[in-house]
Amino acid sequence: MINLGLALAILGAALAALLGGIGSAIGVGLAGEAAAGVLSEDPSKFSKMIILQLLPGTQGIYGLLTAIFVLSQIGALGGKPIDLAVTKGMMYLAACLPIGLVGLFSAIAQGKASVAAIGLVAKKPDESGKALTIPAMVETYAILALLISILTIINLK
Numbered sequence: 001m002i003n004l005g006l007a008l009a010i011l012g013a014a015l016a017a018l019l020g021g022i023g024s025a026i027g028v029g030l031a032g033e034a035a036a037g038v039l040s041e042d043p044s045k046f047s048k049m050i051i052l053q054l055l056p057g058t059q060g061i062y063g064l065l066t067a068i069f070v071l072s073q074i075g076a077l078g079g080k081p082i083d084l085a086v087t088k089g090m091m092y093l094a095a096c097l098p099i100g101l102v103g104l105f106s107a108i109a110q111g112k113a114s115v116a117a118i119g120l121v122a123k124k125p126d127e128s129g130k131a132l133t134i135p136a137m138v139e140t141y142a143i144l145a146l147l148i149s150i151l152t153i154i155n156l157k
Contacts (some may be wrong), residue, residue: 009084012097012100014067020060024057026108027057027110029111031118034118038118043089055110057138065150066149098145098152102142103145111135
């Protein structure tokens with residue numbers, strides 16, 4: 001018999017990883033396109049480009065981390081899942097939504113900010129420190145969402 005509470009918790013974990021991963025893939029892809037254009041003109045800027053391209057990838061990591069927290073708390077990683085009440089499963093699902101949703105949208109926004117920063121570095125390579133700050137500001141909101149999700153999950157135990 002399927003435990004609905006457990007299924008909801010697993011759904012939450014899957015959404016955290018899935019949505020953060022989708023956002024990161026889109027953001028990294030956008031930045032990668034811009035970086036490839038710059039590198040076709042000046043391959044010596046590779047190290048600066050790769051850093052700016054990778055920034056939107058962190059939301060996928062945050063979603064995965066959140067999913068691991070949930071799966072470990074409900075016993076799904078140890079092979080012995082616990083019985084969960086439906087309300088507890090819904091709480092886990094709700095706890096995963098901040099990083100899932102914020103991860104999705106902030107990674108895309110960070111990818112767009114990285115594209116702009118890549119354009120800045122292409123024209124003014126000495127401004128790479130300032131350029132890095134632009135997409136890093138978007139990261140703040142992903143970190144806040146991760147914090148809320150993790151603190152909620154830890155306190156559900």
